[in-house]
Amino acid sequence: MTSAPANGPVAVEFRGVGKRFADWVLRDVHLALPSGRGSALVGASGCGKTTALQLINGVYRPDEGEVLVLGDPVPLDGIEAFRRRIGYAVQGAGLFPHMTVAENAGLLARLAGWRADAVAARHDELFDLVGLGGELNDRYPHQLSGGQQQRVGLCRALMLGPEMLLLDEPFSAVDPIARVELYRQFEALREHEQVTTVLVTHDMREACRLADHLVVMGDGGVLQVGAPDEVAADPADDFVRALLASAS
Amino acid sequence: MLAGALAAAPVAGAAADPVVVASKSFRESIILGEALAELLRREGIPARHEQALGGTKICYDALVAGEVDVYVEYTGTIAEGIKRVEDPTWANLTAALAMDEVEMLPTFGFNNTYVLAVSPAVAEARSLAKISDLAEHPDLRVAVSHEFLDRADGWQGLRRVYALPQTPDGIEHSLAYRAIADGAIDLTDGYSTDGELARLALTPLEDDKGFFPAYLAVPLARADLPPRARAVLIGVAGTLGDDEMRAMNAAALDDAGARRVAREYVEKIAAPVGASEPAATPQPRLWGRIGANTARHLVLVLAALLPATFVAVLVAILIFKVGWLSKSAVYLAGLFQTIPSIALLALLIPLLGIGPKPAVVALFLYALLPILRNAVTALGGIDPTLRRVATAMGLKPTEELRLVFVPLAMPAILAGVRTAAVVTIGTATLAAFIGAGGLGEPIVTGLALNDTGLILEGAIPAALLAVATELAFEQLERALVPGHLRLAAAG
Numbered sequence: 254m255t256s257a258p259a260n261g262p263v264a265v266e267f268r269g270v271g272k273r274f275a276d277w278v279l280r281d282v283h284l285a286l287p288s289g290r291g292s293a294l295v296g297a298s299g300c301g302k303t304t305a306l307q308l309i310n311g312v313y314r315p316d317e318g319e320v321l322v323l324g325d326p327v328p329l330d331g332i333e334a335f336r337r338r339i340g341y342a343v344q345g346a347g348l349f350p351h352m353t354v355a356e357n358a359g360l361l362a363r364l365a366g367w368r369a370d371a372v373a374a375r376h377d378e379l380f381d382l383v384g385l386g387g388e389l390n391d392r393y394p395h396q397l398s399g400g401q402q403q404r405v406g407l408c409r410a411l412m413l414g415p416e417m418l419l420l421d422e423p424f425s426a427v428d429p430i431a432r433v434e435l436y437r438q439f440e441a442l443r444e445h446e447q448v449t450t451v452l453v454t455h456d457m458r459e460a461c462r463l464a465d466h467l468v469v470m471g472d473g474g475v476l477q478v479g480a481p482d483e484v485a486a487d488p489a490d491d492f493v494r495a496l497l498a499s500a501s
Numbered sequence: 502m503l504a505g506a507l508a509a510a511p512v513a514g515a516a517a518d519p520v521v522v523a524s525k526s527f528r529e530s531i532i533l534g535e536a537l538a539e540l541l542r543r544e545g546i547p548a549r550h551e552q553a554l555g556g557t558k559i560c561y562d563a564l565v566a567g568e569v570d571v572y573v574e575y576t577g578t579i580a581e582g583i584k585r586v587e588d589p590t591w592a593n594l595t596a597a598l599a600m601d602e603v604e605m606l607p608t609f610g611f612n613n614t615y616v617l618a619v620s621p622a623v624a625e626a627r628s629l630a631k632i633s634d635l636a637e638h639p640d641l642r643v644a645v646s647h648e649f650l651d652r653a654d655g656w657q658g659l660r661r662v663y664a665l666p667q668t669p670d671g672i673e674h675s676l677a678y679r680a681i682a683d684g685a686i687d688l689t690d691g692y693s694t695d696g697e698l699a700r701l702a703l704t705p706l707e708d709d710k711g712f713f714p715a716y717l718a719v720p721l722a723r724a725d726l727p728p729r730a731r732a733v734l735i736g737v738a739g740t741l742g743d744d745e746m747r748a749m750n751a752a753a754l755d756d757a758g759a760r761r762v763a764r765e766y767v768e769k770i771a772a773p774v775g776a777s778e779p780a781a782t783p784q785p786r787l788w789g790r791i792g793a794n795t796a797r798h799l800v801l802v803l804a805a806l807l808p809a810t811f812v813a814v815l816v817a818i819l820i821f822k823v824g825w826l827s828k829s830a831v832y833l834a835g836l837f838q839t840i841p842s843i844a845l846l847a848l849l850i851p852l853l854g855i856g857p858k859p860a861v862v863a864l865f866l867y868a869l870l871p872i873l874r875n876a877v878t879a880l881g882g883i884d885p886t887l888r889r890v891a892t893a894m895g896l897k898p899t900e901e902l903r904l905v906f907v908p909l910a911m912p913a914i915l916a917g918v919r920t921a922a923v924v925t926i927g928t929a930t931l932a933a934f935i936g937a938g939g940l941g942e943p944i945v946t947g948l949a950l951n952d953t954g955l956i957l958e959g960a961i962p963a964a965l966l967a968v969a970t971e972l973a974f975e976q977l978e979r980a981l982v983p984g985h986l987r988l989a990a991a992g
Binding site: 307310312333334335336337339340341343344345347349350351360361364393395409410419 | 884886887889890891892893894895896897900904905908909911982983985986
């Protein structure tokens with residue numbers, strides 16, 4: 254399966270990528286995600302979209318083909334420094350339960366050797382954007398609501414000002430009312446940070462709302478690529494049509 | 502049932518109830534107990550042998566309580582261990598026992614007193630023949646039984662009378678022979694009728710100043726023993742000499758052997774004889790001893806626990822990182838746990854000799870499992886999402902461990918160390934068996950000497966130490982683990 258490359262600068266490129274665990278999860282995937290914009294990998298669970306995301310930050314390595322990120326192949330040496338240029342947020346936020354909110358959010362900055370006042374300033378900047386107050390700083394994650402945890406997770410992922418942000422279903426565990434609020438705050442963050450985002454989701458409505466470039470996945474490959482309105486106007490097959498129907 | 506009980510009452514009971522003969526938990530006592538029971542049966546008196554009932558305290562208490570009718574004791578033990586008779590003449594001992602309605606019957610004849618024994622090689626190399634020769638060899642490695650070490654009629658008095666320069670370690674008697682055979686020590690105490698002396702061909706040193714008191718073997722009987730049975734038991738008087746008893750001990754390798762030796766003896770005995778003289782007493786400096794033993798105990802525990810914690814957590818991290826190592830290391834640590842502590846100590850003697858070294862190694866091996874198992878379980882149970890986040894956000898492997906995984910596993914690791922610490926404090930009392938000292942020293946000696954005070958002198962500080970350890974770990978957990986992550990209190 255192949256997809257037509259997007260116009261303009263490219264943030265992520267898959268060249269004939271295959272990945273297998275027991276069976277092949279991805280096979281011969283060609284993909285180009287635009288820089289400076291929001292992409293969404295959308296599809297049913299088990300379609301390989303989460304695997305694709307973790308090929309981007311080198312948590313997984315391809316068994317076939319090559320993954321280029323920000324112009325270069327995912328490095329073998331210095332992978333940690335590479336990953337710190339790419340934020341990562343997950344479903345349920347994945348905050349470390351033994352650290353306070355402030356410790357979670359500031360972890361990477363402290364490891365990068367930032368001064369305490371610099372960490373605090375960046376912390377306040379991001380927390381303001383997502384509407385989190387300073388009174389949460391000394392609490393532990395279990396004392397926060399799901400939506401609050403998720404916002405702390407986004408702030409943690411953006412702490413170092415990464416060039417790209419990977420999001421693995423970060424909104425799906427949040428209740429629908431809080432989710433709409435969360436979408437707005439996420440968009441505010443992205444606008445402010447000017448960061449390229451790659452969102453993995455099974456929710457076509459969410460994908461259409463948060464991304465301007467859709468990659469519809471299924472059967473271990475890419476089914477269709479394009480802007481939301483392009484995909485809606487001309488679905489590639491019945492599966493894509495069904496996904497779109499679920500969103501309307 | 503009721504009818505049977507009534508029928509067995511007073512008059513019929515005198516004929517039907519067997520005489521109960523007990524023996525202490527060592528070979529010679531078992532042979533003699535078996536011999537007395539066999540002798541009674543030969544004379545048509547029903548008799549039962551409660552073999553290896555226990556130590557001095559257990560046997561004597563059972564005798565006084567009437568659960569036992571007769572058992573064989575030694576005059577020196579009566580004077581020192583049971584009654585504390587200042588001037589242990591035959592008459593004084595008899596009078597002391599009479600208060601408990603216990604009668605001391607005439608002695609078998611042999612004197613199972615202490616001897617000092619050296620390996621033949623050492624005896625030859627140093628030309629050792631008598632105890633006074635030892636004064637010129639201060640470098641000899643001496644380890645003696647705990648009882649001997651503490652008794653006034655043991656090492657304490659011996660050192661004064663012979664001006665001995667050596668500083669002995671305390672060691673469990675049965676392990677001392679292993680140690681001397683393995684060359685880990687040069688000299689130990691033994692008993693003059695001990696079969697091992699003959700079997701290992703050890704050289705006994707002559708007591709040339711006549712220091713050791715008499716340990717004449719005597720049947721101790723309840724005053725209400727039926728006269729016919731009493732008459733039969735008096736018949737053993739003067740029938741066994743030191744050499745004969747030593748030969749019998751050497752020939753009785755097992756249970757069946759002990760019964761055979763006893764039967765052969767019973768078949769050939771005949772005539773009666775008289776008695777002889779025993780010993781004196783020890784003394785305390787209570788708080789100083791408790792302090793020194795507790796400090797020594799803590800050193801043993803810490804010397805085992807700290808390296809065990811370090812190694813176990815390190816191995817747990819390796820298992821966590823290297824999948825194929827997984828369970829085998831935990832099973833290996835579990836294997837050590839199944840070896841009885843005394844056996845493990847005995848196995849370590851040929852490798853490490855006696856003293857604190859093998860004790861610390863054994864305690865270390867026992868402490869590994871609880872820490873390792875808790876750490877492996879805790880690390881393996883960390884939420885996979887957190888592991889993925891830690892990696893994906895760009896933490897280095899060492900940062901992942903230091904900042905995320907080990908802190909998350911910390912409550913369970915601490916619980917494991919806490920368990921190991923309390924268990925080690927208890928197990929370390931056994932270290933006294935191989936001369937490592939600590940709070941086990943008074944316990945082991947107290948057991949051997951029938952001295953409850955001495956047992957408590959070790960047991961109470963050990964128990965307090967365990968409680969203090971629990972409290973200290975609670976404080977440590979409070980300092981290291983945020984409240985919501987602490988394990989529910991264990992008790």
